[in-house]
Amino acid sequence: MGRSAEVTRNLQAPRPEGRGNFKLRHYPALRLVDKVVAECRKLDPNLPAKLAIPLANRTLTPIELVKANALLEEVRSRLTALAGGDTDLLFAYRRKVFKELMYDERSKPAVRVRLKKLKRVKQAGLCAICVGPLPEKDSVLDRLHAVEGYTEENTRLICRDCDLRTQTERGFA
Numbered sequence: 001m002g003r004s005a006e007v008t009r010n011l012q013a014p015r016p017e018g019r020g021n022f023k024l025r026h027y028p029a030l031r032l033v034d035k036v037v038a039e040c041r042k043l044d045p046n047l048p049a050k051l052a053i054p055l056a057n058r059t060l061t062p063i064e065l066v067k068a069n070a071l072l073e074e075v076r077s078r079l080t081a082l083a084g085g086d087t088d089l090l091f092a093y094r095r096k097v098f099k100e101l102m103y104d105e106r107s108k109p110a111v112r113v114r115l116k117k118l119k120r121v122k123q124a125g126l127c128a129i130c131v132g133p134l135p136e137k138d139s140v141l142d143r144l145h146a147v148e149g150y151t152e153e154n155t156r157l158i159c160r161d162c163d164l165r166t167q168t169e170r171g172f173a
């Protein structure tokens with residue numbers, strides 16, 4: 001695939017609404033990307049003005065952080081009370097709550113597995129970023145905006161290397 005075809009392909013990728021609390025310092029490569037987009041739009045004004053850009057997640061303010069930690073302490077003491085000194089029971093309760101909260105944030109594994117298969121077919125087995133072939137087993141379902149969850153519009157399948165780079169650009173790694 002040629003460079004311009006690749007740019008066009010990226011321009012056609014689904015875009016989240018707005019950039020939210022997007023911070024440019026998390027995406028040093030975007031200054032260059034924005035220039036490339038501007039140049040492409042001179043050639044074809046019908047191209048969208050913005051690329052599919054992963055958004056930075058909402059973070060807690062110091063006051064919200066204090067509230068979150070208080071809630072966490074409350075949950076911990078409720079779990080301890082519920083277990084009544086039984087260490088194995090405490091483990092089981094904690095594990096159950098942990099798992100369900102994780103599903104709230106990441107969806108159940110079956111949902112992600114189904115979406116991964118669908119994305120692999122739709123992307124013709126290629127990474128959505130570098131357009132290299134995705135390994136049979138090892139690929140990452142990436143959310144463009146984490147809060148919008150694992151939906152078809154909000155995800156793309158990428159290779160491990162691109163995931164690592166994306167996480168670093170987002171300031172997670």
Ligand SMILES: [Zn+2]
Nearest residue numbers: 127130159162
């Ligand atoms: Zn890749």
